[in-house]
Amino acid sequence: MVSSMPPLRGLLPEEIGSYIQQWGHKPYRGKQIFTWIQSQAVQRADEMTDLPKGLRQEIEERKLLQPLRRKAKQISRDGTEKYLWELGDGECIETVCMPYERRQSRQRVTLCLSTQVGCPLGCKFCATGQQGFTRNLTAAEILGQVLDITYEKRLEKQDFKVTNIVFMGMGEPMLNYDEVKKAIALLTHPQGQAIGQRRITVSTAGVVPGIERFAEEGWEVNLALSLHTIDPALRSTWMPVNDRYPLKEVLEACKRYWEKTRRRLSVEYALIAGVNDSLEDAQKLAKTFHQWPVHLNIIPVNPVQSSGALRPAKESLQKFTQELQRRGLEAVVREERGTDIDAACGQLRSQKQNKKEG
Ligand code: SF4
Structure with missing residues (x-):
């Protein structure tokens, strides 16, 4: 049959x-x-x-190729591009393409991929989190984001190649683990895009079973934790996932990941004015990570309508980061991309939905 x-x-x-x-x-x-x-x-x-x-x-x-349908595209002054795709069932997802100029070698191109339509975790500062959850993406739909951007770019310019992947778009990758894992197998296949495992990063808001499974994979894919605060009560307010997987358990799982793999965890910390940006917050953060090495990315929050999250002043961003560095942590302010377009996760999709409803 x-x-x-x-x-x-x-x-x-x-x-x-x-x-x-x-x-x-x-x-x-x-x-x-x-x-x-x-x-x-x-x-x-x-x-x-x-x-x-x-x-x-x-x-x-048999309609076995099924490319995604591009519904919208925004281009930032800094070259960042945001794509809104329509899937076969009419649902929409976003992908961000960030080219970085390199003088010597080939251009570096990072894609930020979505893994779900919407997201069930409902982080307060995130436009996707405000949209609720619809469904998981298939590995084919995850790959489609890479392949259709590559196709479009090669029509314009021959030697386009995606070099880095971050699973930090719409959705929580650890809640769609099997399809994300399959997508990684496809992306790293030598006859395919052949992207090195070390050039792929999977981000989680703190789904402990996913972190534990990730640690057992025996691969060189990077793990990133969206931490954002070290205060459990505050974290529950901004990231309801903290009630299901409390911070203490998340950090223990991350530490076990480090002990097992010896791979440095990336920690994402979105700085929100007046919420998590004090020097005391920086000191607590330094204390938490003083025994095992992590790479801290400090990101000024991208304000989302209705979230109430405000961007910190440049000065407090610098002071916060310097305090971490002074205490021996590897901390950098993440270069901001696409600030003049709706580059934060879920913004373009919600803007289109609002237009449809309005
Ligand atoms: S920040 Fe990530 S995990 Fe949180 S709601 Fe948005 S997409 Fe989901």
């Missing part, structure tokens, strides 16, 4: 091979199809020029 086939973008070469074998094709074609899709980022079967015509036709007729 021929089983129904999921979109090809979410499958490894051997999986494609075993599906097409059921239709009477040679399994080695799976590798060819995989390379066309994942490395060349083609969107149509007729672009796969070394495949037999019949196989190309079958791929088209």
Whole structure:
């Protein structure tokens, strides 16, 4: 019996091979199809020029490629681009593309990918968190964000290549673990985008089972924790996930991750004026991490309507970071990108939704 086939973008070469074998094709074609899709980022079967015509036709007729539909794109003065995509069922997600100029080597391009439509965690400072949760993305939809940007860019400029991936867009990656893991296998495959594991970062708001599973993977993918405050009560106010997975347990899980992997954890700390930006906060933070090494990224919060979160003054941002550095922590102010567009997670999607409803 021929089983129904999921979109090809979410499958490894051997999986494609075993599906097409059921239709009477040679399994080695799976590798060819995989390379066309994942490395060349083609969107149509007729672009796969070394495949037999019949196989190309079958791929088209069965609608196995399913590119995302671009609904909107914003371009910032600093070159950051934000994409709003429509999925097959009409739901929308966002992706941010951040090119960084390099003089010597190839240009670095970081994509910030979404992993869910909306997010169930409801962080107060986040536009996505205010939209609620709809569903998980499939690995094919996660890859689609990389492949369709690559396709579009290569139409404009030949040698475009995504070099870094951060899973920090819409959604909590640890709540869609299997599809994120599959997406990482596809992104790092040598016949595909071949992105190095060390160039991929998965961010979590503190989902302990996910952190524990991540520590057991035996890979070199980076882990980032969205911490934002060291005060448990305050964290529960801004990040309700703290009630389910209390800060103490999250930090213990992160420490076990460090002990097991010896890989330095990235800690994201969004500085909110008058909330978590005092020198005392910096001192408590330094005390928490003085025994195991982390890399602290201090980010001025991107104000979201209705959240009440205000950006700190430049001076308090500097003082906060210097206090951490003075106490021996590796802390940097994260370079801000796309401040003149709706670059914060979920802003473009909610803006479009508001327009639809208004
Ligand atoms: S910050 Fe991340 S985890 Fe929190 S609501 Fe937004 S998308 Fe979800």
